[in-house]
Amino acid sequence: xxxxxxxxxxxxxxxxxELGKVAAFFKPEMLKKGDYYLRTGxxxxxxxxxxxxxxxxxxxxxxxxxxxxxxxxxYFITDLSSLVFDKPSRWNIQALTDTAIYTIDKSDYNxxxxxxxxxxxxxxxxxxxxxxxxxDRVFSFLxxxxxxxxxxxxxxxxxxxxxxxxxxxxxxxxxTPETISRIxxxxxx
Amino acid sequence: xxxxxxxxxxxxxxxxxELGKVAAFFKPEMLKKGDYYLRTGxxxxxxxxxxxxxxxxxxxxxxxxxxxxxxxxxYFITDLSSLVFDKPSRWNIQALTDTAIYTIDKSDYNxxxxxxxxxxxxxxxxxxxxxxxxxDRVFSFLxxxxxxxxxxxxxxxxxxxxxxxxxxxxxxxxxTPETISRIxxxxxx
DNA sequence: CGGCTCACTTGATCTAGATCAAGAAATCAG
DNA sequence: CTGATTTCTTGATCTAGATCAAGTGAGCCG
Numbered sequence: 329x330x331x332x333x334x335x336x337x338x339x340x341x342x343x344x345x346e347l348g349k350v351a352a353f354f355k356p357e358m359l360k361k362g363d364y365y366l367r368t369g370x371x372x373x374x375x376x377x378x379x380x381x382x383x384x385x386x387x388x389x390x391x392x393x394x395x396x397x398x399x400x401x402x403y404f405i406t407d408l409s410s411l412v413f414d415k416p417s418r419w420n421i422q423a424l425t426d427t428a429i430y431t432i433d434k435s436d437y438n439x440x441x442x443x444x445x446x447x448x449x450x451x452x453x454x455x456x457x458x459x460x461x462x463x464d465r466v467f468s469f470l471x472x473x474x475x476x477x478x479x480x481x482x483x484x485x486x487x488x489x490x491x492x493x494x495x496x497x498x499x500x501x502x503x504t505p506e507t508i509s510r511i512x513x514x515x516x517x
Numbered sequence: 518x519x520x521x522x523x524x525x526x527x528x529x530x531x532x533x534x535e536l537g538k539v540a541a542f543f544k545p546e547m548l549k550k551g552d553y554y555l556r557t558g559x560x561x562x563x564x565x566x567x568x569x570x571x572x573x574x575x576x577x578x579x580x581x582x583x584x585x586x587x588x589x590x591x592y593f594i595t596d597l598s599s600l601v602f603d604k605p606s607r608w609n610i611q612a613l614t615d616t617a618i619y620t621i622d623k624s625d626y627n628x629x630x631x632x633x634x635x636x637x638x639x640x641x642x643x644x645x646x647x648x649x650x651x652x653d654r655v656f657s658f659l660x661x662x663x664x665x666x667x668x669x670x671x672x673x674x675x676x677x678x679x680x681x682x683x684x685x686x687x688x689x690x691x692x693t694p695e696t697i698s699r700i701x702x703x704x705x706x
Numbered sequence: 707c708g709g710c711t712c713a714c715t716t717g718a719t720c721t722a723g724a725t726c727a728a729g730a731a732a733t734c735a736g
Numbered sequence: 737c738t739g740a741t742t743t744c745t746t747g748a749t750c751t752a753g754a755t756c757a758a759g760t761g762a763g764c765c766g
Contacts, residue, residue: 387656394660396652409649412642418652441637448630448637453601455644460598462651463585463607467576469658470691471583474753493713502659507753509715663723682743696723698745713762720755725748732743 331379332430335402340450349443354430359383359423365405366421372410373434378403381427384496385419395499398424398492400485405429408458411437424492474503475511520568521619524591529639538632543619548572548612554594555610561599562623567592570616573685574608584688587613587681589674594618597647600626613681663692664700 329337332354333347342350354377359365365383366372378399385397385405396419399405407417411434441447468477478501482489488497498505518526521543522536531539543566548554554572555561567588574586574594585608588594599606600623630636657666667690671678677686687694 387660389660394656396656396659408645409652412645413649448641452637452641452644455641455648456597456601459644459648459651460602462648462655463598466651466654466658467583467585469655470585470688471576471578495713499659504754505714506716506755510753513715684743693724694744695725695746699723702745707766709766710764711762712764713760715758715760717758718756720753722752722754723750724752725750727748728746730743730745732741734739734741736738736740 332377335377338402339404339454342444342450346444346446350440351430353432353436353440355432357429357431359427359429361423361425361427363423363427364420365423365429366407366417366419368418368420369416370410371414372407372417374431375404375406375411375434375437376429376431378405379428379430381429382424382491383421383427383429384424384492385421386496386499387419393499395496397500398488398496400488400491408455424496469502474501474507475514477501478503478508478511521566524566527591528593528643531633531639535633535635539629540619542621542625542629544621546618546620548616548618550612550614550616552612552616553609554612554618555596555606555608557607557609558605559599560603561596561606563620564593564595564600564623564626565618565620567594568617568619570618571613571680572610572616572618573613573681574610575685575688576608582688584685586689587677587685589677589680597644613685658691663690663696664703666690667692667697667700 329344329347330351333351336342336347336350340350356379357376359381365376368387378401380401383399383405384395385399386393386395405421407419407421409415410417440451444450468480472480481497481501494505494508498508501508518533518536519540522540525531525536525539529539545568546565548570554565557576567590569590572588572594573584574588575582575584594610596606596608596610598604629640633639657669661669670686670690683697684694687697690697
């Protein structure tokens with residue numbers, strides 16, 4: 329079983345035949361550090377799976393950048409509103425390190441239902457899962473302090489903190505790098 | 518065409534026959550002011566459409582309540598993670614006023630695909646739309662001031678501000694009622 | 707090895723928005 | 737209509753976290 333199949337299996341309830349079929353649509357690709365997977369305004373006609381490396385999802389404002397998310401190995405990456413609704417994509421997605429991904433393009437993606445009968449159900453569960461993740465995130469902004477938000481991310485994704493410049497993590501948590509630095513210091517005692 | 522069909526049409530690309538079939542599954546219900554549509558911890562085995570009135574989605578913390586969302590007429594309401602994944606629901610949903618809804622129960626909901634061939638596709642688009650709405654909301658917390666968040670909600674949903682106590686709106690925007698009051702005052706000039 | 711460039715930390719100060727407290731308005735029940 | 741309750745406003749004060757400004761240190765490349 330390939331890495332990709334292995335990971336697909338952790339997300340989706342597929343049997344070996346289905347795994348093989350789905351995985352066959354994904355083509356390996358490499359991004360060099362700094363390469364863009366996607367640019368704001370372009371159409372995102374693909375969905376990818378991160379095998380290794382780091383992809384940062386962000387927007388450029390006039391005076392600063394806002395990081396929305398960082399995808400590490402084992403995550404999928406795309407701009408959903410662009411992929412599904414054909415809208416210009418809202419995010420830039422850039423490789424923070426050399427990154428290995430598997431990519432399925434939109435036309436293949438949209439055909440998956442023909443080959444995998446339970447694809448529509450699977451896809452629904454997948455998007456619903458993404459929805460509830462964001463729901464939690466909204467809730468964290470409504471109800472938690474910076475320190476609490478930091479702790480939750482840290483507990484759930486420790487590796488991230490060794491691999492990614494603090495400023496990006498701070499931005500996706502809605503705080504400054506200085507604040508994270510102070511939270512860390514405080515927690516030493 | 519009933520109210521419900523009319524609204525379904527604004528969300529979904531159904532023809533008249535499909536509209537009729539889908540609408541037939543929804544049963545009208547009335548909630549009195551203060552009634553609960555759903556309680557934290559219970560299973561949410563239904564999806565509803567708000568015809569009139571107001572439903573507040575919130576969580577009780579030890580020391581306060583956090584309002585996640587308020588559904589007005591024309592919105593759907595459910596706890597998606599509970600409906601789709603059978604988890605205990607995370608939110609309380611309570612009627613702020615007498616409220617008229619149309620409800621489809623989970624077993625019927627899960628059968629829709631049998632009667633409406635394009636239901637799976639439609640459902641996917643619907644959930645994806647909800648996802649991007651939350652994505653915008655997360656982005657608003659990462660990049661905007663209280664005043665900017667207030668303005669966006671106010672522009673997109675003016676009626677809400679006449680109908681709902683300020684404290685609930687404040688909570689769903691992640692600020693206090695006093696802050697909204699001051700933003701308003703400031704904007705008089 | 708020494709000089710650059712980033713990333714991170716730390717301190718000093720500032721500020722958006724929270725909290726606390728008191729009135730004023732509006733809404734509601736009898 | 738009247739008193740009670742809830743909601744909204746306004747002021748005074750406080751604080752979490754931002755901003756600004758120096759350092760410190762760790763890779764990296766010549």
